[in-house]
Amino acid sequence: MSQPIDLLIEPRWLIPIEPHGVVLEGQAVAVSGGEIAAVLPAQEAQLRFRPARRVVLPGHVLIPGLVNLHTHAAMTLLRGIADDLALMDWLKTRIWPAETRHVSAAFVRDGTLLACAEMLRGGITCFNDMYFFPAAAAEAARNLGMRAALGIVVIEFPTAYASDADDYISKGLAMRDRLRGDPLLSFCMAPHAPYTVSDATLERVVTLAAQLDLPIHIHIHETRAEIEESLRLHGLRPLQRLHRLGVLGPGLIGVHAAHLEAEEIRLLAKFDCSIAHCPSSNMKLGSGIAPIVAMLEQGLRIGLGTDGAASNNRLDIFQEMRQSALLAKAVSGNAAAVGAHDVLRMATLNGAAALGLADKIGSIRTGKAADLCAVCLDTLETRPCYDPASHLVYVAGREHVSHVWVNGVLRVENGLLQGCDTSQLLDTVNLWQNKLIA
Ligand SMILES: [Zn+2]
Numbered sequence: 001m002s003q004p005i006d007l008l009i010e011p012r013w014l015i016p017i018e019p020h021g022v023v024l025e026g027q028a029v030a031v032s033g034g035e036i037a038a039v040l041p042a043q044e045a046q047l048r049f050r051p052a053r054r055v056v057l058p059g060h061v062l063i064p065g066l067v068n069l070h071t072h073a074a075m076t077l078l079r080g081i082a083d084d085l086a087l088m089d090w091l092k093t094r095i096w097p098a099e100t101r102h103v104s105a106a107f108v109r110d111g112t113l114l115a116c117a118e119m120l121r122g123g124i125t126c127f128n129d130m131y132f133f134p135a136a137a138a139e140a141a142r143n144l145g146m147r148a149a150l151g152i153v154v155i156e157f158p159t160a161y162a163s164d165a166d167d168y169i170s171k172g173l174a175m176r177d178r179l180r181g182d183p184l185l186s187f188c189m190a191p192h193a194p195y196t197v198s199d200a201t202l203e204r205v206v207t208l209a210a211q212l213d214l215p216i217h218i219h220i221h222e223t224r225a226e227i228e229e230s231l232r233l234h235g236l237r238p239l240q241r242l243h244r245l246g247v248l249g250p251g252l253i254g255v256h257a258a259h260l261e262a263e264e265i266r267l268l269a270k271f272d273c274s275i276a277h278c279p280s281s282n283m284k285l286g287s288g289i290a291p292i293v294a295m296l297e298q299g300l301r302i303g304l305g306t307d308g309a310a311s312n313n314r315l316d317i318f319q320e321m322r323q324s325a326l327l328a329k330a331v332s333g334n335a336a337a338v339g340a341h342d343v344l345r346m347a348t349l350n351g352a353a354a355l356g357l358a359d360k361i362g363s364i365r366t367g368k369a370a371d372l373c374a375v376c377l378d379t380l381e382t383r384p385c386y387d388p389a390s391h392l393v394y395v396a397g398r399e400h401v402s403h404v405w406v407n408g409v410l411r412v413e414n415g416l417l418q419g420c421d422t423s424q425l426l427d428t429v430n431l432w433q434n435k436l437i438a
Contacts, residue, residue: 059378065125067351070305151190
């Protein structure tokens with residue numbers, strides 16, 4: 001007797017990420033109750049299972065849903081509002097003033113909805129967010145059925161969201177208490193950056209992260225100016241200061257890390273920290289290029305992030321995969337540095353591990369959540385295809401994503417977002433654009 005299941009997916013190729021570097025052909029993925037029930041030869045699956053739904057994808061590769069390890073989702077409403085400026089100019093003259101005038105719970109909900117719609121269509125099933133009004137971001141993610149790690153954001157200066165560090169922390173903790181039962185949500189302590197958070201606040205963040213077993217999501221060493229300022233004010237490089245305050249550990253997600261000395265890379269590796277590599281944002285703001293080849297040599301865990309749409313200006317992990325591989329080769333002068341399978345792992349399992357979710361997502365294995373992304377390689381611009389892993393990194397774009405499931409629920413079908421009134425969403429975005437122009 002065949003066993004009833006919710007879904008059987010039969011792609012041409014499957015890249016499970018675990019084991020590393022493997023491309024399987026003719027395999028099927030059985031999904032039941034939101035979980036991967038089995039990965040097995042398609043012919044065997046047809047005998048063994050009676051699926052409520054069968055999805056045959058004869059020209060497609062199936063991979064785990066992509067993990068965006070660093071973003072400010074609501075900032076999609078600021079996409080393209082200020083280009084061609086260095087980080088501090090960009091923040092001080094354009095972004096912070098626009099945020100002061102406009103950011104509210106409604107801004108965050110609507111901006112995050114737009115971000116989730118964009119990310120899901122691009123094969124991203126999980127994002128690590130750092131922004132004000134995280135409960136509003138959670139509402140948007142839940143609305144579209146996307147997995148999210150919400151930042152308990154902390155910064156010293158007042159905003160419409162909170163008045164001081166204590167207020168940020170208590171609001172963030174209350175948000176976590178309210179939402180922690182949701183299987184698609186997880187949480188990080190998210191002190192913005194060493195240059196916007198005091199020693200006393202960072203110490204509190206470390207204590208809370210340890211007590212609540214939460215990762216610490218923080219921008220580090222994004223620019224040379226940040227390092228120079230820290231040397232002036234504290235007599236220490238930012239990373240030395242974080243080390244002294246006890247921030248380094250397996251839960252640390254250091255975002256950018258564009259400027260690291262060899263000794264600092266060894267230190268981060270020794271403490272089993274993770275890096276969120278955001279190559280497009282780093283290039284666009286002229287910040288630098290993170291030394292990921294040296295990081296990988298030290299065994300440092302690297303995931304990929306888009307950063308916010310105000311500094312990228314896309315929430316597109318396909319672009320970040322390609323940029324990561326090409327930049328690593330260009331900078332190291334070694335074409336063998338950072339291969340396609342390495343990049344695919346960064347965009348999936350490494351991001352999941354950084355968030356403490358490696359037992360749940362990031363690879364296609366029995367027992368994990370069915371967060372899956374199918375990419376069609378049967379198009380003019382993706383043929384011929386000798387190696388689907390290579391194509392995912394060097395050829396395909398997010399426009400080739402055909403199907404996306406989160407926790408076994410179909411969120412994108414044939415490129416179309418499910419369960420979202422896109423014309424209503426666009427109307428809302430237009431209203432915000434008019435407000436921001438005024
Ligand atoms: Zn950022």
